[in-house]
Amino acid sequence: MYTSNVGILILIVVTALVYFGFLHRVLDRMRLNKVEALVILLSMLAAGFLPNIPLLLGLSINIGGAIIPMVVAIYLIVSADEAAEKRRALITTGAVAVLVYLTDKILPVEPGALGFDLDPLFVPAALAAVIAYILGRSRRAAFVGGVFGVILTDIIAWVENLIIYQLHVPIVLGSTGIFGAAVIGGMGAVLLAELVGEILERLQGGPKV
Amino acid sequence: MKRRSLVLLLLVAMVLAGLLVQRMTVGALPAIRPLSEFLAWPMEDISKEDVLAARYWTMVDENGRELLITGRRIHVGDEFITGDNRLYRVFRISERTAYSRFVREVGAVFSEQRESILVTWLDRLGLGDYPAQPAAENEGMEPAAAPRGLIGIYHTHNAESYIPSDGDAFVVPKGGIHKVGRVFVENLEEKGIRVVFDETLHLPHDRGAYRRSRATTERLLAKGPDVVFDVHRDAAPRHVYAAQIDGDWVTQVKFVVGRQNPNMHLTRQFALDLKRISDKVHPNLVKGIFMGRGNFNQDLTPLNLLLEVGAHTNSREAAKDGIALFADAVALYFYGPEGELLAPAPGALEETGNRLALRSILFLLGGTAAIVIGFILLNTGRFGSLQTALGPWLGKVRNRLEQGDRSLAPWQEKIRNGSLSMKDKLLQLSSRVRRK
Numbered sequence: 001m002y003t004s005n006v007g008i009l010i011l012i013v014v015t016a017l018v019y020f021g022f023l024h025r026v027l028d029r030m031r032l033n034k035v036e037a038l039v040i041l042l043s044m045l046a047a048g049f050l051p052n053i054p055l056l057l058g059l060s061i062n063i064g065g066a067i068i069p070m071v072v073a074i075y076l077i078v079s080a081d082e083a084a085e086k087r088r089a090l091i092t093t094g095a096v097a098v099l100v101y102l103t104d105k106i107l108p109v110e111p112g113a114l115g116f117d118l119d120p121l122f123v124p125a126a127l128a129a130v131i132a133y134i135l136g137r138s139r140r141a142a143f144v145g146g147v148f149g150v151i152l153t154d155i156i157a158w159v160e161n162l163i164i165y166q167l168h169v170p171i172v173l174g175s176t177g178i179f180g181a182a183v184i185g186g187m188g189a190v191l192l193a194e195l196v197g198e199i200l201e202r203l204q205g206g207p208k209v
Numbered sequence: 210m211k212r213r214s215l216v217l218l219l220l221v222a223m224v225l226a227g228l229l230v231q232r233m234t235v236g237a238l239p240a241i242r243p244l245s246e247f248l249a250w251p252m253e254d255i256s257k258e259d260v261l262a263a264r265y266w267t268m269v270d271e272n273g274r275e276l277l278i279t280g281r282r283i284h285v286g287d288e289f290i291t292g293d294n295r296l297y298r299v300f301r302i303s304e305r306t307a308y309s310r311f312v313r314e315v316g317a318v319f320s321e322q323r324e325s326i327l328v329t330w331l332d333r334l335g336l337g338d339y340p341a342q343p344a345a346e347n348e349g350m351e352p353a354a355a356p357r358g359l360i361g362i363y364h365t366h367n368a369e370s371y372i373p374s375d376g377d378a379f380v381v382p383k384g385g386i387h388k389v390g391r392v393f394v395e396n397l398e399e400k401g402i403r404v405v406f407d408e409t410l411h412l413p414h415d416r417g418a419y420r421r422s423r424a425t426t427e428r429l430l431a432k433g434p435d436v437v438f439d440v441h442r443d444a445a446p447r448h449v450y451a452a453q454i455d456g457d458w459v460t461q462v463k464f465v466v467g468r469q470n471p472n473m474h475l476t477r478q479f480a481l482d483l484k485r486i487s488d489k490v491h492p493n494l495v496k497g498i499f500m501g502r503g504n505f506n507q508d509l510t511p512l513n514l515l516l517e518v519g520a521h522t523n524s525r526e527a528a529k530d531g532i533a534l535f536a537d538a539v540a541l542y543f544y545g546p547e548g549e550l551l552a553p554a555p556g557a558l559e560e561t562g563n564r565l566a567l568r569s570i571l572f573l574l575g576g577t578a579a580i581v582i583g584f585i586l587l588n589t590g591r592f593g594s595l596q597t598a599l600g601p602w603l604g605k606v607r608n609r610l611e612q613g614d615r616s617l618a619p620w621q622e623k624i625r626n627g628s629l630s631m632k633d634k635l636l637q638l639s640s641r642v643r644r645k
Contacts, residue, residue, distance in 0.1 A: 007566030008475065008511060014570050015471055015508075018577050104417040109366065110281050111419070111469070111503030119469045119504035120416045121423070153417060160413050165381055169410045175424030179509065198584070 020045075023178070026190045029139060030076060041178075044068045048177020058168035059158050066151060066174020066182055073144040073186065080140065088135045089144040096128045096149025096185075101156055103127075121181055124150045125188025133193045142193040146185035265445055268307040270297060276309065280444025280520070281465070281501060283307035290315055290481070290498040292461075292488075319474075319481050358543060360397055361429035361437040362390055363407040365422040365505075368414045369442045374525035378444070382410050385525040389518050390440045392529040396536035402544065405432055419506060426506045426513065435543050437513040439505065441465075442528065445520035451527070452493050459530040460519025461496035462487075467503040467515075471573060474565045475511035483514070487538035494534050 020041060027037035048064030055061055073089075080086050103123055111119045118126060125146050132142035151173050161169040174182045268277040268289060276297060277289055287299045289309070294316075297309040370377055370384035387408060394406045409425045411418040422439070429437050443450065443463065450460040464480040466473060477500060484495045496517075507513045516535075519528040585599075 011472070011475070011511070011566040011569050011573075014573060018573055021577070100417075104415045107416055108282055109414065109416055109418070111416070111467070111501075111505075119467065119502070120419050121504055121506075122469070150420070154421070157413055157415075157417055157421070165412060167382055167410070167412065169382070169412045171421065172424045175421070176427045176509075179427070180423060181420045195580075195583075 019179075022191060023183070023187050026143070026187045027072070029190065029194070030072065030143060031079060031140075040068065040072060044178045044183070048179075052172050052175075057158075057162065058170045059155075060170070060172050062172055062174040062177055062180070064174070064177035065172075065180040069147045069174065069183055069186055070151065073147045076140045076144055084136065085138060085140065088132065088138050088141040091135060092128060092132045092138075092141045092145030093148040093152065095131045096124055096145045097152035097156070099127050099131075100124050100149055100153045104153070104157075121184060122188065124153070124181065124185035125192060128185060128189035129192035129196065132189065133197055137193075137197055139190050139193050139197075142189035143186045146187070146189035147182050150182040150185040264305065266305050266307060268297065268299065268309055270309055270311060277497065277499070278445045278449045279463075279499070279517075281499065284502060287468075287502070288312075288500040290484070290500075292493055292495065292497050294484075294488075315481065317481070317485060319477050358435040359403045359405065359432060360539070360543070361405045361407065361432065361434040362394060363409065363422065363425045363429060363437070363439055364390055364441070365411055365418050365425075365439050366414060366441055367408075367410050367412060370521065371442065371519070371523055371525040371528060372521050373523070378521040379414060381414070382412060383408070385528075386440060386442055386518075388525060389442070389528045389532050393438070393440065393532045393536055396533045397540060400536070400540045400544075402540060405429055405434065419504070423506050423509070426509050430510055435512070436539075437510065439513065439515045440532070441515060441517050442523075443517040443520045445522065447520070447522040450496060450517075450519045450523055450531075452496075452531075454491050454494055454534060457530060458527060459494075459534060460523045460527045461494060462519075462531055462535045463496040463517040464498045465503075465505065465515040465517060466498060466500045467505040467507050468500055469502060469504045470507045471569060472507055472511035473500075474569055476507050476514065478565055479512055480514060483538065483542050486542045487535065490538045490541055491534045494531065494538070 024034075024037050024041055027040055028034055030037075032040065044064040046064065047068060048062065050063050052060040052062050061067060077086050077089050080089070100123060104120065128142050128145035128149055132138045132145055135141060154171050154173050158169070158171040161167050161171070174180050177183070265278045265280060266283045267275060268279075268283055269275055276291060277283075283299055283302065284307075285299050285302060287307070289297050291297065294314060296312040296315045298312050299307045299309045301308040364386050366384075367387065368379040368381050368384045369386040370380040372378055375385040390406060390408075394404045397404045407425050407429055409422075409428075411421040411425070426437060426439075450463075451458060452461045453459075464484065466477045466480055470476065477498070480498045484498060487495045505513070505515050507515075516532075518532050518535075
């Protein structure tokens with residue numbers, strides 16, 4: 001690695017620390033206490049370095065980037081008190097998967113369209129945040145939708161390769177571990193929903209008690 | 210009803226404030242377009258059909274002179290450094306033409322615009338741009354006795370191909386671009402450089418390819434390369450990338466830097482450095498540096514550069530010749546003249562890297578602080594509560610500020626006493642030695 005430059009190294013470390021700080025904050029809001037959130041964060045980080053688990057025909061799964069976030073997401077669905085909350089999480093997941101797939105296909109291959117176009121890496125998070133918020137101001141649905149939306153989209157791409165091209169293209173669910181699209185999708189969605197939600201709620205005069 | 214109006218008013222005020230801040234910091238106010246124009250924008254701007262129908266995006270200067278023709282969508286605010294190091298910024302888009310203004314000549318260091326308040330403050334803090342050390346001063350450096358490093362190469366868009374040679378603009382699964390990548394690898398290896406060429410497929414050929422190629426980038430980074438190149442080809446008419454270098458017709462190479470990327474300052478400076486070296490080795494080989502929307506997985510490392518080697522209308526052979534020449538520039542940039550095994554790059558990144566990194570860190574921490582304070586404000590709803598939350602800490606800071614350098618007095622006293630007693634001890638010791 002081109003590490004003769006100390007500044008670049010420090011930048012990488014600081015970026016990672018700030019990112020972890022936000023992830024911890026998000027997990028902290030997900031019915032987990034601070035210690036549990038930290039344990040999950042560290043296990044995601046550590047498990048991201050483990051080899052991917054092959055599933056079938058080129059499809060494999062990363063423990064830190066997919067299995068642990070999916071377990072957290074499933075826990076959030078199961079532990080939801082209301083049936084409506086569970087429904088919201090599932091609808092958000094489906095809608096995110098469909099919309100991300102559509103944007104992948106309809107929008108230009110290179111990022112940059114329609115004024116506020118985002119890099120494909122950040123699109124799932126933005127979509128999950130908006131849908132979950134519209135459905136019921138739900139941060140948990142945002143997380144579930146962000147994580148599962150990305151994973152479903154990857155599975156669709158894998159099926160597409162199998163059927164259309166008849167190729168076993170390697171697809172890793174939750175690739176890049178904690179820095180991957182699934183984690184960024186889930187965590188980014190919660191942060192966005194929280195930020196946008198709080199601003200809107202405060203502007204409207206705060207929650208009515 | 211009144212509350213709703215207030216909310217709307219606040220939202221409008223926030224947007225206006227945002228535009229004002231952008232105006233102050235970036236200096237380019239985005240053009241406001243009528244809704245009809247927005248709706249009329251084509252969605253599928255670089256589809257296969259478009260590529261074949263030769264519908265491109267063209268960037269022109271104030272005099273209508275053509276600067277760039279590309280398959281990449283161009284937006285207001287996007288920037289392009291031309292082959293002769295002139296920076297242009299897009300201010301208006303009409304149909305598929307991007308009208309740009311000349312901003313300035315770019316030297317060895319990419320400095321921000323002077324009118325930016327942020328940059329002015331960074332300058333005051335001693336973090337501004339300074340001219341890079343001339344390359345000649347690096348010539349006397351001791352050569353490092355290390356073997357030549359490691360370079361990672363991959364293709365996010367595996368299907369990209371060259372019509373005259375491959376028969377189609379897209380060939381599944383591996384298009385002509387893989388053969389161009391292979392030539393890049395061979396030319397680097399001929400110079401004794403180790404290369405990891407990752408030909409993992411990221412199909413289907415759609416927008417999600419960048420999400421899928423993230424795993425490839427990370428896998429390459431785990432091997433500890435000096436730099437990673439994501440090799441693409443553009444969509445443009447044949448003449449755009451054609452250049453005669455050393456008597457041969459080859460395709461030029463364009464660099465793409467994503468603006469949705471925390472490492473953007475460093476990646477941009479790296480691109481500028483590499484172009485400068487390439488301009489010396491093979492003038493006119495690098496077409497320019499396009500700084501547009503996107504991330505291109507450049508957030509994973511600042512030294513990850515996207516290359517456009519020619520366009521689909523060029524022959525693959527010309528692209529191979531272009532990338533072979535570019536390998537000379539890469540080898541020189543990272544490892545010095547052939548056979549001499551010089552370690553550091555003679556580029557400005559060495560001198561400016563720390564400062565650029567520090568600037569990025571400051572932006573990152575500043576942004577984080579703004580978000581955290583924003584959250585506290587939102588959750589409490591009052592500035593008073595913010596004061597309560599930050600009160601104890603603010604109190605300490607205020608006390609320290611009021612005391613000024615007086616707060617250092619006890620330390621000064623300690624240091625003075627310590628040095629005096631040390632002096633006494635030394636005198637005693639020397640007198641004892643003399644007596645003996």
